[in-house]
Amino acid sequence: MNQPRIDGLRSIELGVRDLQKSADFYRRVWALEDVSADGDTIHLRGTSRDHHVVTLRERPRASMLAVHFSAPDRAAIDALHAKAKAMGAMIDDAPSALPKSEGGGYGFRVTSPDGHPLCISADVAQHAEAIDDRSRPTKLTHVVLNSAEIEKQTAFFVDVLGFKWSDSTVMMDFVRCCSDHHSVAIARGNGPSLNHMAYEMPNIDGLMRGAGRVRKSGYEILWGVGRHGPGSNVFSYFVEPNGFVTEYTTEVDQVGDNYVGHDGKWWMEQNVFPCRWNMAGVPSPFTRKAMSGELLEEENKRCEEIMAQALGR
Numbered sequence: 001m002n003q004p005r006i007d008g009l010r011s012i013e014l015g016v017r018d019l020q021k022s023a024d025f026y027r028r029v030w031a032l033e034d035v036s037a038d039g040d041t042i043h044l045r046g047t048s049r050d051h052h053v054v055t056l057r058e059r060p061r062a063s064m065l066a067v068h069f070s071a072p073d074r075a076a077i078d079a080l081h082a083k084a085k086a087m088g089a090m091i092d093d094a095p096s097a098l099p100k101s102e103g104g105g106y107g108f109r110v111t112s113p114d115g116h117p118l119c120i121s122a123d124v125a126q127h128a129e130a131i132d133d134r135s136r137p138t139k140l141t142h143v144v145l146n147s148a149e150i151e152k153q154t155a156f157f158v159d160v161l162g163f164k165w166s167d168s169t170v171m172m173d174f175v176r177c178c179s180d181h182h183s184v185a186i187a188r189g190n191g192p193s194l195n196h197m198a199y200e201m202p203n204i205d206g207l208m209r210g211a212g213r214v215r216k217s218g219y220e221i222l223w224g225v226g227r228h229g230p231g232s233n234v235f236s237y238f239v240e241p242n243g244f245v246t247e248y249t250t251e252v253d254q255v256g257d258n259y260v261g262h263d264g265k266w267w268m269e270q271n272v273f274p275c276r277w278n279m280a281g282v283p284s285p286f287t288r289k290a291m292s293g294e295l296l297e298e299e300n301k302r303c304e305e306i307m308a309q310a311l312g313r
């Protein structure tokens, strides 16, 4: 067979301190829909046929528990597992059947060199119908991962998981696994954390309707609305109740094998930062703090201190 490779981004799995409060945000504000629940866990879908796009699990600390990717079939899963193992990646178990409440299928978990937990699966169930509503997110379209060693991380996604390099800026490497310009970007940071997750809106009107709903629900836009340089996607960033940065985005460039990527120097010369429209301005110190993962950790610490006080420790 050809080199085994990941062919899509499925979902993100988040540890959240308050399951019901978090679920309320993702249902009512972010406009996802319940698929299944199991004990301390809820899975929610977007409007595409993907089984779910977010998994919320109640945990003492908020954290990113996994990014889930798809591979074409079970043979690709076995081949990716063997390849990752041969190349020294950290893997707990052999591929196996996945829980029915998550759509079933077959897959395994692997940890990236910098410590990001990933899950790769095939044969996960899809919904029979998509939902027709342009004000709601269709799918999870990219994640940006903070890394202390982005060269190593990018090499892992390209050499082990079969991603293709799309572009680099001085801050980030963009890699793709489907026609979207990027499904993953690796950002220079202090270590393994989630910079942000992005959900695709069907078009700009849908993005503005969605962003309006989020604002009306009391969540101010953190950064945007604007249009990025690499990938050219329209962006609007928010902070959700746990401190994760979450994005509505649309119109990311669709690229093929003939796409020619550029390095940070080239992008610096294009004058497309921080926004092609010159609308969004530079990200504020608070935005940078939230994207670095620092805000989430501060909030975790604050909650731990409150809990310790309540318990009289």
Ligand SMILES: [Fe+2]
Pocket (backbone or CB within 6 Å): 142, 144, 196, 197, 198, 235, 247, 249
């Ligand atoms: Fe983004």
